[in-house]
Amino acid sequence: MATVADYKDHPLLDQKPSSLITLHHPRLSKRDSVIMDAVMVLERKVALINFTDDSIEIKPIPLELRKKFLGGRGINMVLLSDAYTPGLDPFSADNPLIFGAGLLSGTLGFGSRMNITSKSPESGHLGDANVGGDFGAELVKSGLSHLVIKGKSKNPVYLLIHNGKIEIRDAQKLTGLDTVETQKRIRQEQGDERLQVACIGLAGENQVRFAAIRTGLKNSAARTGLGAVMGSKNLKAVAVRGTLDISLSDPIHYQKYYLRQMKKLMGTKWVQALGRYGTPLLFQYANAMGFLSVRNNQWTTVGDQGYALEAEALEPFSTGMLSCFGCPAHCRHRFFMEEGKYQGTRGEGPEYASVGSLGTKLGNLDLQNIIYATELCNRYGLDTISTGSYIAWAVELYQRGIIDQEMTEIPLNWGDGEGILELLHRIAQRKGFGNILAEGPLAGKVFGEVSRDYLLNIKNFPIEMTDERLPKSFALGMATSSRGACHMRSRPSLDVLGLPEQVLKKIYGGPVSNRFSSYDGKGRMVWWHELFNAVCDSLGFCRFLTVFSSPHAPQYKQFSKLIALSTGLFLNPKELKTIGERISTLERMMLVKDGITRKEDTLPKRYFDEPIAEGPAQGEVILRDAFDRMLDEYYRLHGWDENGIPKEKSLERLDLV
Amino acid sequence: MKIKIDPLKCSGCHLCEMVCSLFHLHLINTEKSAIRIKKDDLDTSMNAPVLCRHCKEMKCLDGEETNRNEEKNRFLWDRTQAERCPFKRLSVLGEIAYHCDLCSGDPQCVQVCTPKAISLTR
Numbered sequence: 001m002a003t004v005a006d007y008k009d010h011p012l013l014d015q016k017p018s019s020l021i022t023l024h025h026p027r028l029s030k031r032d033s034v035i036m037d038a039v040m041v042l043e044r045k046v047a048l049i050n051f052t053d054d055s056i057e058i059k060p061i062p063l064e065l066r067k068k069f070l071g072g073r074g075i076n077m078v079l080l081s082d083a084y085t086p087g088l089d090p091f092s093a094d095n096p097l098i099f100g101a102g103l104l105s106g107t108l109g110f111g112s113r114m115n116i117t118s119k120s121p122e123s124g125h126l127g128d129a130n131v132g133g134d135f136g137a138e139l140v141k142s143g144l145s146h147l148v149i150k151g152k153s154k155n156p157v158y159l160l161i162h163n164g165k166i167e168i169r170d171a172q173k174l175t176g177l178d179t180v181e182t183q184k185r186i187r188q189e190q191g192d193e194r195l196q197v198a199c200i201g202l203a204g205e206n207q208v209r210f211a212a213i214r215t216g217l218k219n220s221a222a223r224t225g226l227g228a229v230m231g232s233k234n235l236k237a238v239a240v241r242g243t244l245d246i247s248l249s250d251p252i253h254y255q256k257y258y259l260r261q262m263k264k265l266m267g268t269k270w271v272q273a274l275g276r277y278g279t280p281l282l283f284q285y286a287n288a289m290g291f292l293s294v295r296n297n298q299w300t301t302v303g304d305q306g307y308a309l310e311a312e313a314l315e316p317f318s319t320g321m322l323s324c325f326g327c328p329a330h331c332r333h334r335f336f337m338e339e340g341k342y343q344g345t346r347g348e349g350p351e352y353a354s355v356g357s358l359g360t361k362l363g364n365l366d367l368q369n370i371i372y373a374t375e376l377c378n379r380y381g382l383d384t385i386s387t388g389s390y391i392a393w394a395v396e397l398y399q400r401g402i403i404d405q406e407m408t409e410i411p412l413n414w415g416d417g418e419g420i421l422e423l424l425h426r427i428a429q430r431k432g433f434g435n436i437l438a439e440g441p442l443a444g445k446v447f448g449e450v451s452r453d454y455l456l457n458i459k460n461f462p463i464e465m466t467d468e469r470l471p472k473s474f475a476l477g478m479a480t481s482s483r484g485a486c487h488m489r490s491r492p493s494l495d496v497l498g499l500p501e502q503v504l505k506k507i508y509g510g511p512v513s514n515r516f517s518s519y520d521g522k523g524r525m526v527w528w529h530e531l532f533n534a535v536c537d538s539l540g541f542c543r544f545l546t547v548f549s550s551p552h553a554p555q556y557k558q559f560s561k562l563i564a565l566s567t568g569l570f571l572n573p574k575e576l577k578t579i580g581e582r583i584s585t586l587e588r589m590m591l592v593k594d595g596i597t598r599k600e601d602t603l604p605k606r607y608f609d610e611p612i613a614e615g616p617a618q619g620e621v622i623l624r625d626a627f628d629r630m631l632d633e634y635y636r637l638h639g640w641d642e643n644g645i646p647k648e649k650s651l652e653r654l655d656l657v
Numbered sequence: 658m659k660i661k662i663d664p665l666k667c668s669g670c671h672l673c674e675m676v677c678s679l680f681h682l683h684l685i686n687t688e689k690s691a692i693r694i695k696k697d698d699l700d701t702s703m704n705a706p707v708l709c710r711h712c713k714e715m716k717c718l719d720g721e722e723t724n725r726n727e728e729k730n731r732f733l734w735d736r737t738q739a740e741r742c743p744f745k746r747l748s749v750l751g752e753i754a755y756h757c758d759l760c761s762g763d764p765q766c767v768q769v770c771t772p773k774a775i776s777l778t779r
Binding site for chain 1: 665666668669670671672675676678679680682683684685686687688689696698699700701702703704750765768769771772
């Protein structure tokens with residue numbers, strides 16, 4: 001692996017350490033006095049916090065680890081894998097809750113995101129969620145990139161981090177507050193409006209197994225129940241403020257290069273549409289093509305009724321578009337409901353995933369109700385996707401007479417918006433039937449064996465707002481995702497575009513069919529995006545600003561240059577891809593420890609046995625043989641054996657032994 | 658030349674702050690920027706970019722025997738100068754204030770403002 005020293009003549013690199021850069025500034029002496037606490041990107045540290053003895057230790061992150069795993073999700077996985085055993089109880093003191101900002105978070109890049117990682121109390125396997133907003137950037141401005149939190153506090157506490165100094169503070173007064181009020185109170189208490197806070201709401205305190213960790217009005221590290229892990233540690237919030245300088249390897253070329261790439265990115269149709277409509281623009285694709293979850297995937301489109309939930313329908317409520325830290329795309333709606341039943345409600349969102357999960361998945365086509373329900377989930381700190389999925393499960397069981405009102409207390413009907421709101425309250429408060437649903441997949445114990453086929457799930461983690469019987473690449477991505485059914489691990493959204501096959505071959509390095517419903521080459525496509533996304537998450541980049549959805553958006557080549565110009569670390573595109581392989585295989589190794597192999601890399605029964613009944617994707621179903629062929633191709637490219645277990649020589653090649 | 662602000666369009670991305678510090682100080686620190694985004698991020702989600710208004714009558718320099726034209730082109734000011742600004746538009750950290758020098762005629766913040774919340778006007 002090459003470092004700055006090996007590239008003395010590289011034209012892009014200023015070889016002088018940043019502290020020696022000579023500035024022709026009219027007041028040079030004053031300039032010197034404003035630069036005091038500069039932290040190089042690669043010098044960001046990890047803090048180890050343990051509530052068992054209230055110990056706090058801050059350690060450097062070895063350069064070798066950065067070269068192998070970058071930061072964010074990559075380093076989180078290394079930190080988790082040290083503690084990961086099949087017997088590790090997610091609610092035990094030993095389960096680490098790990099925060100990790102991406103290597104380039106807080107700088108000019110393609111996003112500034114963070115991953116939160118732990119063993120999931122929802123699936124019982126690998127837990128991981130990626131979150132935007134400003135928290136990750138603030139963490140790195142304080143000189144830290146990672147936090148590893150272990151133990152259980154006797155009393156409710158929160159962590160206060162200021163420029164790398166960490167204090168454990170009493171949080172008794174915050175108990176029971178919603179996620180927004182919690183953030184406001186901590187800012188008030190500290191007298192600092194710029195403090196960034198990641199916290200849990202009532203759902204996390206009550207250890208609802210699909211509780212989220214939230215920061216700002218909308219940003220959620222929501223999937224896999226990390227808010228419940230935080231609640232189990234009696235940790236209400238982490239508050240951070242950083243004012244340190246971030247110094248860069250070659251600031252002048254770095255700024256120029258970023259600007260050029262950013263302008264190119266903003267010229268793509270995809271980012272322009274995203275900046276106007278946000279992710280809800282994806283809803284109409286899914287509905288028009290027939291890969292939407294409707295009534296717990298009993299249907300896959302709502303046809304013309306879908307107009308009520310499309311991006312344009314959101315516009316009357318939208319009062320502008322917002323960005324996460326350092327993002328030029330501004331894909332997030334700010335909304336205000338001026339009139340109607342939920343008059344006066346304001347917030348940010350909703351995203352497509354919430355529109356689908358609390359909308360069509362539940363047969364609910366009332367957009368105002370969906371916006372309100374999303375906001376309620378945000379306040380309680382619930383994952384909108386999982387919440388929608390468990391409610392959909394219960395409604396289908398009720399529809400089929402498997403459970404009745406004696407258990408559910410209120411009638412469960414498709415499209416009953418007010419009923420959904422009532423269930424949200426009961427879940428977060430763990431009241432009555434809500435207490436059963438709050439257990440996530442474990443509610444199956446109460447609902448009975450026959451109920452299990454109706455919780456569409458993969459690796460004990462529920463299917464989301466889409467149905468993957470039409471897009472075979474999406475289906476494979478869900479089946480193999482390392483955190484269970486998930487569209488963000490490897491979904492090749494490019495498949496929707498039907499690009500010329502020569503273009504696909506150039507991107508993916510092998511033959512790939514451009515037909516959306518074809519199985520051919522889709523193993524390769526999913527494998528490629530899985531590696532790429534692992535790298536994105538480790539750099540802190542956002543999928544939406546990369547090749548996820550536009551072939552003209554930044555890829556490894558651009559990542560490589562940005563890393564070099566900002567950190568001085570040279571990792572060529574091939575080396576970056578290898579890092580993606582290393583992270584994916586490390587995650588796989590944790591699943592293998594849990595006994596997960598090929599038989600768990602599968603899809604819900606409904607996908608194989610029930611062809612889509614009507615709509616544009618009518619008749620689509622997953623053929624087992626063809627699915628197996630995709631899986632074989634996917635394993636082969638990963639260097640895993642036919643059972644999905646990484647081969648010894650792959651582990652050696654990736655330096656994972 | 659002035660920078661015009663349209664707060665309704667501001668997405669709160671902080672890119673302007675980052676490039677300001679990067680251009681002038683060769684580092685990234687959103688606190689050490691002549692433009693700052695004031696956020697109401699837990700309530701209305703409204704943002705407001707705040708920077709020097711480039712007033713003709715520079716109240717900020719009252720009582721100083723400095724050359725106004727030279728001062729206009731300086732990025733690093735003193736806290737006392739910022740405190741004289743009737744609009745409190747300069748960001749201050751410690752004893753240093755950060756003043757918009759319009760980047761010698763090519764303001765970097767305007768270049769990265771994709772929602773066009775800040776723009777140049779003559």
